[in-house]
Every structure is written in C-alpha cells, then in structure tokens.
Amino acid sequence: MLPRRAVAAIHPRLAVVAHDTFMVWLAWTAVSMMRWSLAPNPSPVSLFGPEVWIVIAAQGAIFWWTGLYKGLWRFASLPDLWNIAKAAVLGALVIAMALAIYNRLETVPRTVLVVYPLVLALLLGAPRLLYRYWKDSRLDFVARAPSERVLVLGAGKAGEALVRDLRRENRYAVVGFLDDNAQLRGARVHGVPVLGSIDQLPQLARETAAEMLVIAMPAANKAQMRRAVDLCEATGLPFRTVPRLEDVVAGRSSFNELKEVAIEDLLGREPVRLDWTAIRTRLAGRRVLVTGGGGSIGSELCRQVARLGVESLSVLDQSEYNLYTIEQELRRDYPDLLLNAWLGDCGDAMTCERVFAEARPEVVFHAAAYKHVPLLQGQVREAFRNNVLGTRVVAEAADRHGTDSFVLISTDKAVNPTSIMGACKRVAELFCQNFAQHSRTHFITVRFGNVLDSAGSVVPRFREQIRAGGPVTVTHPEITRYFMTIPEACQLILQAAVLGQGGEIFALDMGEPVKIRDLAEQMIRLAGKHEGSDIAIVYTGLRPGEKLFEELFHPQERYTDTAHAKIFLAQPRSMAWPLLTAQLGKAEAAVREFDQETLRRILEQLLPEFAVTEAAQDNVVTFGPR
Template structure:
C-alpha cells in the first residue's frame, strides 16, 4: 500500500503537467520510502493491529504514521538527492492517499465480518434486551456483535433524552418502567443488565422489574469487582444476592491504610477463615513487609497459603498451624515473628452451636483473645485489632457473651499498654462460612423448604471485602481502646432475603419453594444492635464509620475473674464459668441459653 500510495501520488502529480512525464516504478528512491515508512509503522504499532477489531485508535495510528512517515521521507530524500526528483505536492498528497489506502481495506473487512455476524444472529442468535444505554451497555452490545449467541434488539434506559437514539444500530426503546411492555413488544428472550455503577437500591428495583417480565436475566459485574479482579468486564453472570443486599461502597482512606501497612510485619490469627483469609489477601495487596498466618485448621491454612504464594510470589509469607489459646505456641510465634500489627480473627462464631458449649466459647473467644493480647503487649506490637461482632452488644447468646468479654479485656488493657488495642464490630457477613446465605442456597438447590426462624427477624449484612476494609481503616483511625462499627444501613428481614434468593433462581416462593418457620433458637435475637446505650457512640472522620466509647471496669476484678475462668476451663467446671461470666456481664440472661423464649431487644432509634 505504501508503494501504491507513493507511485499513485506521482502519477496524479505528473498527470497535471502539460507534458506528462514517465513514472519511475522502482528505484533507490522507492526503496528509501518503503524502508522509512516501515520503520515508522513499526514504531506506531500498526503491524500489531487486528483488522477484525479495527477502530478509531487504529485509524489514528495510520494518520500519525502517514504524517510522520512523510516528514521522515522528506528528510531522507533531502539527504539523498536534495529532493531534486520529488515534487513538493507529492509529499503533501502522499499521507492522505496512504491513509485512504490503509484505512479503507480495514473498514471494509470489519464491515464485512460484522455484516456476516448480523445476518447469522438475525436467524440463529437469542434475542436480548439490554438495560442501560451507557458506556457499559455500548461495550456489551459491541462485544455481543462479535459473538454468535445473543442478538441485542434494543436498549432500555431511564435517560429520556436517549429515546430514539441508536448505539451500534440498536435503538433505545424506552424507560425501565416500561420494561415488561417493551420486552413483550420486541419478543426478547433474555434481559441483560448493563449498569455496573447502579446502587443496591437501584439494583433491587431493576431486579423487581426483570422478575415481573418472567424472563431470565443476567448482569455485568460491578465496577469494584472488576477493579479488585474478582470479575472480568462484560462477563455476564447471574444476579447474586450480594448485588442486592450489599450496601453502597464506603470511601476509605486507602493512602493512610497503605501507609499503615506497607513494610510492616503483620500477623493474622484465624487467617484461614472467611474474614481472616480475605484480610490476608488485602494485607498482601497493600504491600506488607511480611505476613504470618496463624490458623488451627490445616486445610484452611494450606488453601490460603497456596493462593497467596501464587498471587504474591515476592511476599514474605509464614504459615503456621496453632491454637490462639495456646500460650506457649503464641509466645514462640511472637518471639520468632516480632509482629508490628496483629489482626485477631480467630474465634468461634456459630451462635446455636456454641449455645450449649460455654467452655469452648469462653476458652477460645475470651481466653484465647487474652492470650494473644498479652503476647502483643509483652512483645511491643504497635497495633492489635480485635475482630468482634454486633452480637457482643447486649449479648443474649454464649457466643455474644464470650466476644463481649474479649472486648472488655482489650479495652481495659489498652489503658495500660503502649500497644494500640482496637475493636471492630460488624454484622452478618454475606457468604461467610456458616452464614445464612450459603445455607439458603443449599436448601433452594435441594428443592426446599427454606428455613427461617421468625417472620420478623432482621439482620445487618455486609460483604466480606467490605468487612475487611473496615478492619484496615480502623487500624489507621484507632488510637487505643476504641470500638469502631460501620454504618450498616437498614437491617434486612430474613424472610425477604429468603424470598429474593428463591426468585433469583427463577422459582416462585410458596409455590416452587416453601418457606418454613422454625422458631427462634436459644440465644437468638429478633433485632441486632451495633452499640450499647452506655457506649455514647459518635462519628469519626469517615461518615460511615462510628466510634463507641469503651466502658471501664476494675482491672483487678477483670483479671481475677479471668483467672477463675481459666481454672474453670481446666477443670471443665461450667457452673464456675457461668459465675465468672455473670460477674463480668451482670445483664447477661442465662435463662435464654436453656432453650427458653428469647427476649427481643428493640432496635435503637
């Protein structure tokens, strides 16, 4: 094409002369032109372009390659023969002719390929309606045109100014409110949601509209899932319950978080669990100097170790099997590792399972925390973060009570230590081990029934990555002794959660899958709380993060009761343990742990 453009330009220029001159079809001059232009095209990357996907960036490469090539050809030929044989008009016309010669075949080839696909799609592909005519919708339709599976027949978007517009030849047919009517008019067989920046409230509305059509629907991933690497852009997936229950992302101070962890020696206890493993991933991503994982489960430890070694081969990683309540193991660990930041995620958390196992709950959740906290204090750890739960507020369960004792110890130890002891509370974590979401998913897969304890029971929900981000932010904000909690928005009715999960599988609650009520379990509340009324919570530098003031307790009394609890654990004396916990938590109602009626605590206004 370069040769044709150069010779053709000569022919055009000479044809305008009164006496046309012969065109030299090949010679030293042509060899120089071909060589210079080839180098320029190599520099612009034109040879790496694929004709099938030729677009504006490729055209721009051709334009700048043609202009730059003409300039360098002029300089080369000037050095060769002072441009004695080259008309100046040739140097001006040549780049334009070259752009046409190189751009037209690419455009024609892509048009031919797209036309073939469109003809095939018109007869064989499934008709889909795209919700959202923004950038994500445009990119989705562009990708669909390259495939043979789906054919976009229209867009639906709430932007009224787009009505009648076309993207890649696909029209915008109306607003989302008219979705059922439009889907019927165009005979759509599937709905594709292309709104990755939609809020959770918007997604709930969109899903309700999709469900009203009776058609299957898919969605492109959220932007934060794409950025974090959990999904690929324009990867169609089923709408997950996390898309509807998770809250709008909280803006965190990632610069401060990174500064607080970069180059630090970090220890995560319980690093193989749902929260602990995600915490390890984020710590590794933020550039920790070294990461030590302390985990009791051999399989969980193996799994997270293999994942991190593959993803972060340069990370100094130490995976150790051990029990956080083993004082000798903790002392050896701290002496070897000398951690600067400790995230204490090791805990038992299943409320009904622990309700009849007071000894194990206190031994692991309370005394295990004390062991790790004391080791942190002795070895000069800079920051210790206790990962707690909303069930520690006004606890009605053994699990909540054991976590509240752990909170009390860390808050009071903070007053006597150079280590910053910080507590982080959050509610239920979506898809964590033992949570209600995977339970419901298994029950739906088995055909039901889906078991809900009470029609009015509600819970706060957050995603695993969001919970870990809160923990990391607290490590930066805390000065010692604080309790941090995230504004978790409105609590979710578990009954509504069950119904929504059933609908997302394409089934109808009450007809295809039944919902059965089993009654509140021992120690279970109707409503969870994030703060105790006496904790005087207030705002922080982050609008979505709250701070609660710790409640003081006699240090001597606290240590005396924990010493008795340690002896009671050794003696397996649960009556003595009850007395210890009652002394530390006078409001804890033991009658609720025996299977009696649970007192439903009202949510604070």
C-alpha cells in the first residue's frame, strides 16, 4: 500500500493525465467532425474506434517524452506553452506515421493533421493559464488586507519578479512602478501601472500614498544607485532594495530578498570582467598555499581558489579561531577539495619549512600581515618581524622548494609611507622585487587600498558607532580613501597573478577616492537617522602614521596599462642586493634584542622618503565636535 504522501502526489498527476487525454480525444474528434461536415458525402466519425485509440496512444507517448507532466499548472508560463506547442506538432507527425502504417491514412483528411495541433495546443494551454490566473487572483480576496503600499523603482525583470513574489505574500500592495524607460510609460506589469520616471519619485510617492519604496535595480551602477537612494531619502519613507546578481550567485543573498540598502551598494562598482579561462589554466590542478588564510583577504582568496579545481589548498594562519572558521567553511562547501590547515606563524622558519616540505605548493599567495596603522605605529618590532621578516622567511622557503609563483599582497600605504605599517610593507615589496632577480620563483606584488567590511576597517566601526547611538568619529574633514569589495580585490589578485612574469608591481584600479566624512553621513542616513540631531560626527584629528589621502604609485614608479583595464603595472625601483640583505640581517638581530630604535633607523635608511614624511606627522591637528 502506497504511503499517504505518495498517494497525494500521484492524484494531481493522474488528474492532469486524464485532462490531457480527454483534450486529445476532443481535439481529434472535433476537428475530424468539422472537416467531414464540409465534405459533399460526409462519413460518420467513430468516437472510440481504433483510429482514435492510436491517436491517444501516440500523443500520450509524446507528452511523456517532452516532459509535459513535469510542469505545475500553478506556475504555468511561456516555456510551458512552448512545450505544449512542440508536443502538439510532434504528436501530429507521429500520429500521421502511425495511421499511415495502420490504414495508409485512408480515413484521415490531410487538413485534420494540420488543424489538430493548433486546436490541441489551445485546449491544453488555456486551462493551465486560467488555473494560474485563478490562483493568483484568489490572493487578492483573502480576509486580511495588505498592510503596506509599495512603490517599486525599476520595471525590468527584477521588478516584475519582485511584484509576483510580493503579491503572493499579501503583506504588500504594489501601487506602481517608476522607470526611466520612456517606452514603458503608461504600460502595466502584472496589472501594476508604470507611473513615471524615477525623478518623479517625491511627487508620485505622495500621490499614491506609498508607505514603502523598493529599489529593484540590481544591475545599477554606483551613480544610478546613489541617485535612487538620494531620491528615496528625500521622501522620508523607508526603503529597501533587492540583492545584486553576483550576491545571489555567491550565496550571500536570496533572489528577490528585500534588504536594507548597505553602504556597499553605494560604493560598489561596475562588475569586474576577468579572464577566467586564463586564471583556471594557471591554477587548476596545482597546489596552492595561502598564508594569512583566515583573514579578510586571505579567506576570500581561499574561497576563490577552491572554486578553480586546484589539486590541493593549504592554509597557514596564526589565529586559531580564524583558521578553524575558514577550514570548516571550505570543508562544508568543497567536500572534494584536498585541504590542509596549518596553525602557525609565517615568520617561524621551522613552521614554513614543514609546510612547504609537506604541501609542496606551486603557487603561494602571501596575505599574512599586520595592517592596523595606529596600533603598529608604536609596535615597530612586531610590524617589522611579521610584515618584513615573515615575508622573507616565506619567500626563501618558496625559493628553496621550487615554488613557481609567489604573490605578495601589499597596500597603497606602502607608497610614500608615513606609517610603520606602510614602511614595513614597502620593504617587503623591495625584498620580493629584488629577490626575483636571484630566484627561479616568479615574485609578483599586488597593491591595492581599503576593502569594505574587512576586520577593523572603517565601515564596521561606523556601523557599530551608529548602532550605539553615536558619536561617529572621523579623523579629519578632508580625509579620503579608496575602497573596493573583498571579492573584487581577490579576483583582481588572481588576474594579476596570471599576468605576472616575476618582479612586477601590479596596482589595482580603485576607482574614485571617497571622503570619509561623506561615508559617515551616508551611513547615518541609511540607518534612518539624521546627522547632528540623532547622531553626531566628531572629528578627532589625524592619528599617528595616517595620511589625508593615499596613493597607488610613487612618482618614480612609471606605470603603464596591462591587458586588464583595472590592473596597472608599475616600474619597480631596484636596490643593491648586498645592501638590502645586510640591512635585513641587522634588523633580524634588532628583532631578537627588541631594539625598536635600530629598526626605525633601518626603515629610514632603506626608505629615504619615509624619514621625511614621518617627520611631517609630528604636527597633528585635532578637531572637536562638528
């Protein structure tokens, strides 16, 4: 005896089969009767003769073969109608062949074979569409009225799909669309009118008594998104948005999920176009090591690399929790990946030797580094030990074990550095560029600015300050920074790794710099607050080592375009190899003796520009509340 659930699932299918079988019989007999009624000497049409049963059997087999019974009437749409039309035409051909074998088509006029599929498609398609219309319409007559009147910005595919979902939930009444496409003006989408352009939002929001706004423009660039948000803010109404396509594909959001507009949506840029074929060719089937693989950039690099079909992925990180988190995620999402998680410090030569000996990486992404500028300003020893000597330990291990490519993840703070962190990263760059001339390993440096939502960065700090009721602290009214999303930065790192042949510095196109003051004001507005009355902005003055603006190139690093529009190639500055190795030897001794003054002098000797710019940081201006 079949389980009750199985019986419940079978009954609707049987009803559909019975319906379609009846429609086949009706179409064939009706068309046959109509055709014979026009003949001078009409012949009687048998309602259940052998010919009819052949027609039903042949057409039923075609229905099954085309998968007609896999569709649900509740969601009948154009693809289902196309499938019905295809099944009807194929059925007519099969019926013609079957009847030709049975009686050479002696009793079947050729007109019947032409008209029959048209009538059958109509008889099968109309009930399905009527059923869907009835199911959709029934939602409008439930007892509880929709609670919120919604105006949707964007009448494209995303807006159309959104309206369908909102109508099913019955919590929202969509009162209209706004779209800049003049050809849509006056049109209706699922019965909802397109009222005007997006610029008319403030006026139309009042006229329609809208209670909420939804931005359904997932493909909008940052300028279009900012314009839409500014108009929404002008109405004073709450507003939401639908996720971008790349967020849905990456699993970060659900399709047609309504979410609050985040600052990432406004700072986002046009999608990056990558040569994924070249990237896969370079990494697929190879052994990869990511140092600092539990950090913001390192963990995203691990995710990107894991998707590319590498032979193995090794992750080295000194944070137990971060390493555990990324390991669990990778094992869950990529169960077939050969994954090795190593807990240890990349500056520990024995740890690196063991990792390289066992993992035998062919490609290394060196993302391990300390990055907090003000904190490291008084921690010269730790900054030099980790960011410089740690890089040297990993690079030398890569050279000894025949690693093919070594990619150093650097920062824009290494250009004309004013901070200990930036100076140490610049020395790491110098070492890799010059070591490339003495090694078979291809050493590549990739330099970029701030990434959104990385640990300890300004965006999560502002978000937390706003949540706590303020104030939001900004160091200087004119301070600017470059911003890029973590996935975009990591994808461009992979692309640069493909472009590099050894010794290069690649700088990523970060777009236009963003004023931190504007960033704070926008985040306050997105939180539904007002700057000044609800949340105060306090200017605290530049912190030690901080610059008003960042640069991607030194004046002596003449840069050129590459094959990728968002990646630039800088001309590396050479240094005498004996001098560099001698200074690093002194630095190693100073680290052992905790001699921070010697380490500072070494930085000044290696980087003359650092000695000048650092002195300029002594005069730090402090600002009070705005």
